[in-house]
Amino acid sequence: MSLNLSSANQGHLQTIWLKKVQFTYLLVAYRLLLDKYTKLSKAMNRLVKYLGLLLIGIGIITDLVDQSAGSEIPLLVGLFILFISREKREDERAILLKSSSTSIALIIGYGFKLISSNFYAHQLISFQLTDINYFLILVFALALSIYYLRLYLSWK
Amino acid sequence: MKNALKVERAKQNITQAELADKVSVSRQTINSIEIGKFVPSTTLALKLASVFNTTVEAIFILEETDWT
Numbered sequence: 001m002s003l004n005l006s007s008a009n010q011g012h013l014q015t016i017w018l019k020k021v022q023f024t025y026l027l028v029a030y031r032l033l034l035d036k037y038t039k040l041s042k043a044m045n046r047l048v049k050y051l052g053l054l055l056i057g058i059g060i061i062t063d064l065v066d067q068s069a070g071s072e073i074p075l076l077v078g079l080f081i082l083f084i085s086r087e088k089r090e091d092e093r094a095i096l097l098k099s100s101s102t103s104i105a106l107i108i109g110y111g112f113k114l115i116s117s118n119f120y121a122h123q124l125i126s127f128q129l130t131d132i133n134y135f136l137i138l139v140f141a142l143a144l145s146i147y148y149l150r151l152y153l154s155w156k
Numbered sequence: 157m158k159n160a161l162k163v164e165r166a167k168q169n170i171t172q173a174e175l176a177d178k179v180s181v182s183r184q185t186i187n188s189i190e191i192g193k194f195v196p197s198t199t200l201a202l203k204l205a206s207v208f209n210t211t212v213e214a215i216f217i218l219e220e221t222d223w224t
Contacts, residue, residue, distance in 0.1 A: 087182075088182075089176075089182045091180070091185050091200075092196070092200060093194050094185075
């Protein structure tokens with residue numbers, strides 16, 4: 001009887017040990033997958049950022065050289081990509097700074113639109129901000145400038 | 157709000173970058189907290205306290221002006 005019990009016990013212990021080994025293997029596999037995903041995600045973030053910068057560069061040149069309608073699209077898309085791209089370490093401060101910078105940029109941009117329209121109506125300036133794309137370019141450019149200034153330059 | 161993050165960091169002899177790594181934020185965030193420009197969330201405050209083996213109240217101290 002005692003012999004039977006001890007063999008049953010041994011079997012039970014073996015099952016527990018096997019389960020532990022399986023769990024450890026699963027944990028290691030999960031960890032490796034997670035590491036791979038994190039590395040891939042970081043590489044993708046960097047790639048997206050470079051793509052945004054490249055499009056901004058192309059967009060500025062295109063917009064200066066070509067005056068036709070739609071020439072501002074690469075610049076707008078580039079700014080948008082850079083705007084939605086994630087930081088290397090996007091923590092709570094980065095998220096807070098991005099949202100507050102966007103609201104500041106929107107207020108400045110719309111204020112500029114109202115003032116420029118008013119000045120144009122009174123023939124004080126020769127241009128006005130009517131195209132939505134140029135308004136968005138102004139807002140995105142302002143938001144990104146304010147965001148990166150506040151993110152990397154901190155003074156008391 | 158005052159904080160004793162710099163003091164605690166000096167006690168443990170760790171750099172801003174090392175602390176940032178431990179609590180998964182950027183070095184700039186730690187710097188902003190130290191100079192009082194950024195007030196961290198409850199989660200981050202608890203993480204910081206845990207790194208220094210102390211309480212949140214020992215690191216972050218309310219000032220008179222915080223009550224108004």
